[in-house]
Amino acid sequence: MLTRSLLALVRVKTGDTYKSCCAVVKNIQRCVYAIPNDSIFPSHELMTLEQEVKESRISPESFRGKLHEMASKLKKEISQQLLQLNVSNYSMALVKRNYAFDRPDVLAREQYVLKINYPFKDPPLPEDLKGESFCAVLGSHTSALELFILKRKIMGPSWLKISIFSATLKSQRVSWCKSEVTVESPKVITVSIPEEKTVPPPAVITTINLKTIVNEKQNISEIVSASVLCFHNAKIDVPMPGPERKRSGVLSHFTVVRNPEGTGYPIGWKKEVAYRNSKNGCNVLSFENSERALLNRLFLELNELDSDVLVGHNISGFDLDVLLQRAQACIVKSSMWSKIGRLKRSFKPKLKGNTNFGSGATPGLMFCIAGRLLCDIDLCSRDLLKQVSYSLTDLSKTQLNWDRKEISPNDIPKMFQSSKTLVELIECGETDAWLSMELMFHLSVLPLTLQLTNISGNLWGNTLQEYNICFTTISRSEDGVPRLPSSQTPGILPKLMEHLVSIRKCVKLKMKKETGLKCRELAIRQEALKLTANSLYGYLGFSNSRLYAKPLAELITLEGREILQRTVDFVQNHLNLEVIHGDTDSIMIHSGLDDIEEVKAIGAKVIQEVNKKYRCLKIELDGIYKRMLLLRKRKYAAIKLQFKDGKICEEIERKGVDMVRRDWSLLSKEIGDIKEEMRNGQVALEKYVITKALSKSPEAYPDSKSQPHVQVALRMRQRGYKEGFSAKDTVPYIIFYEQGNPSLASSVGIAEGARHPAEVKSDDSRWLVDIDYYLAQQIYPVVSRLCAEIQGTSPERLAECLGLDPSKYRRRSNITTGSDPSTSLLFATSDEERYKSCEPLVLACRSCSAALNCPSITSSVCASISEGSTRRISPAMIANQVKRQIDGFVSMYYKGIMMCDDESCKYTTRSPNFLLLGDRERGTVCPNYPNCNGTLLRKYTEAELYRQLSYFCHILDTQYSLEKQMDVGVKIQVEKAMTKIRPAVESAASMAQSIRDRCAYGWLQLTDIAV
Secondary structure, eight states, X not given: OOEEEEEEEEEOSSXXXXXXXXXXXXXOEEEEEEEEOTTTSOHHHHHHHHHHHHTTSSOHHHHHXXXXXXXXXXXXXXXXXXXXXXXXSOEEEEEEEEOOSOOTTSOSXXXXXXXXXXETTSOOOOTTOOOSSEEEEESTTOOHHHHHHHHHTOOSSOOEEESSOEEOOGGGOOBOSSEEEEESOGGGEEEOOOSSOOOOOOXXXXXXXXXXXXXXXXXXXEEEEXXXXXXXXXXXXXXXXXXXXXXXTSEEEEEEEEOOTTOOOOTTHHHHHHHHHHHHTSOOEEEESSHHHHHHHHHHHHHHHTOSEEEETTIIIIIHHHHHHHHHHTTOOHHHHGGGSSBOOSSOOOOOSOOSSSSSOOHHHHHHTTTSEEEEHHHHHHHHOOOSOOOHHHHHHHXXXXXXXXXXXXXXXXXXXXXHHHHHHHHHHHHHHHHHHHHHHHTTHHHHHHHHXXXXXXXXXXXXXXXXXXXTTOBOOTTSOOXXXXXXXXXXXXXXXXXXXXXXXXXXXHHHXXXXXXXXXXXXXXXXXXXXXXHHHHHHHOTTSTTOOHHHHHHHHHHHHHHHHHHHHHHHHTSOOEEEEEETTEEEEEOOOOOHHHHHHHHHHHHHHHHTTOSSOOOOOOOEEEEEEEEETTEEEEEEEEEETTEEEEEEEEESSSSSOTTSOGGGGSOSSHHHHHHTTOSOGGGGXXXXXXXXXXXXXXXXXXXXXXXXXXXXXXXXXXXXXXXXXXXXXXXXXXXXXXXXXSHHHHHHHEEOHHHHHHSGGGEEEOHHHIIIIIIHHHHHHHTTTSTTOOHHHHHHHTTOOGGGGHHHHHHHSSSOTTHHHHHOSSHHHHTTTSOOEEEEOTTTOOEEEEOOTTSHHHHGGGSSSTTOOOHHHHHHHHHHHHHHHHHHHHTTOEEESOTTTOOEESSOBOOOOTTOXXXXXXXXXXXXXXXXXXXXXXXXXXXXXXHHHHHTOHHHHHHHOOSHHHHHHHHHHHHHHHHHHHHHHHHHHHHHHTOGGGOOOHHHHOO
């Protein structure tokens, strides 16, 4: 018999206190639906019966009886399938359900299906099961927890009412909760609907911080101290201001420490411990002589606190993992280590493996702490904040203005030499625990996540409403993209979106009337509503989501693009305004005015006219900009006008210009007269720090030798720094080179020269900052991007200003000049200008093997080709060499090499990324997305190939050389020379011309431009 344990808080009758409770729910049954074939319920017979019931010619009971007669074959076949699985206890019923998803073997419609219930102790029916009378079974592998939540309609954390239960004997308890009951049927559990609004019970919140050392023999972390800070009676539904958090009696703490193997405690340590415990009036500090004793003491204390929430920075990725690993290594009994959660466990699961709960916590870890919520400040801050680094040190500084002191694992053993330094270690652990707690309150993590859990306008959501797009309203088409629904009856998704939007509007109206704590509470609620509404569209397009529906997501995207384009056309053609930028769900209009009131009037007119055209879609004035540097789509910097207290303030708004990218050093964000300062050593070392996130464990990288941040992480882990160098962590590093060695150029060399700031402090005389790397890879890409649209600048000129070799950037200048690479063929003023970026024609002499760069046909080098000497190159040899070089360029084009246009990325590949992103063309999204927002472009384009072929035709064209001569005397001399040269190059010229004429780039299909 399968049971499920509900872990909750119950209110004590006497007083306003709460205690933990476990309700063991028994007899939860599977719920499977068998979809009948069309032959079971013929549509004409079914319609006739339903009409008779509607007209009261037959009773509903008779109708149900006839349905069961029609389904007798189906019921018999399902019974046989269940008997094969040794299922004897089951029930069947005919119910009407509406299937609205995309399984090809199930019709998307409302129909009668056979509902089967049987115990979870019996095996499930196969997911792909089919039969003579049914085409599919649905829900065969749905979990017991999911069924319980759906059947009892539990919408997130809420008060539950259990009408019938019995107390569990102490010897039969399965939990560490203060009380435990047994419930024989899930049907006696209902969601309580109180007459008056009730608040969630106060929670006990505990933060844990471990200090570890490295066992160099086994290369594992061992715990030397554990600090715990506990906050009692914490509110989880509203923010808690600072004064309320500081009231007496709500905070408690304790630390347990043990001496590393081979060392003892310093003199006077026992007296120091006794003094601290006496001063606090309770045991806040204890010491043990082994790691096993430390762990046992820690688990006992945690069980006594009976926490509802466990908090810590990277607690899911480091602290809990180390804690449970060390409990296993030290042979701590399951009756002790399982107290980390609320359920008693007899075996320890596999802690490593992929996570089903987001980054950090693995299923094994969640199994161990069942009954307690897990709040990882590292993960939460990544969702709520936009920072370069999310380390505890950086978060403490940016959010709390607190300078955190870091202690290296290698320095911890030395701190046991005196009581003063050991107290410093303990205080550091307690401070880190306090910082995690403060960050949780500061970011309002619990109230926001509670609102998100209890909640079951952007363009995509409004598009979904405007066109009534839903599983239940659209009709599928064979080409995969569904058509817009014709039905006016709102679908489930539009109803849900309308509900969320309307609630958020009400909350925002209330916010304007409230102040202080109530306003903050409403702000959290409206932010949760906004996140939920905005994520609905993305959830439809996420392949691992439960409601994955790619056709629906594509339809919403398609309609969203068309809405945006129609809006742009309307504003330009009917309102005669200039649209300079459009991005996803917004347009930017250039007014050409300086008067703010006139600008607002234009904005109001646009809003009024556009909003008339739609029912649910509404646009609003988002901002007024004074100046804008628009580099390209989604990349701009602008001065935005803010109106505060009747005054106009200016602030800089940036988008897509690399100001928050982690793989830029601080130096590249503060560019001024920097080259001289760098060369003269006037730049602080901290400004050279680059940070980059680890997408997986450092050991899992196959190309670790070419990844600077991975090399740094591996070295630091070997030194004992386990925390901060795991998957999702950001690794800081600086690029150095050793004295006496040249600057690092290759990617492998750069990785070898990457060092953590802590590494160079001990041996800084050996390493020098690689100035050339920072100028070329950090400064130049940012400067060139920002200055790309400024007339009078060029990549080679910018490189020269930074002291770099301008020749390396000349070809880049040629490629990026103009929006169309073919314009150089059309608008160049001279042949030299037109073909300056082309590769020369190289001819090799058969006699001396010398290679000659052949310019135009009139040059002296080419004239020597036809001289009657032993060094003469035959016409066939010239033609063969020209053909071979042309084949090389054609082959280069057909390799199809794509390169990212982002200067800082330059990702090169032959396998395009077919991710669909906004209105970008399929196959052009950089594979490094979302770390890079660049576009994949051909490294060697059809325009460059055509230009190269035209160049070869040009230098071999004798007739063009004659027509080019204006002076009659010179023309006669050239014509005489051509009579000698023409036979030698005629074959090569004809062959080059023939190949170029076959190039489709040079031809225009009139059918493509016909009106």
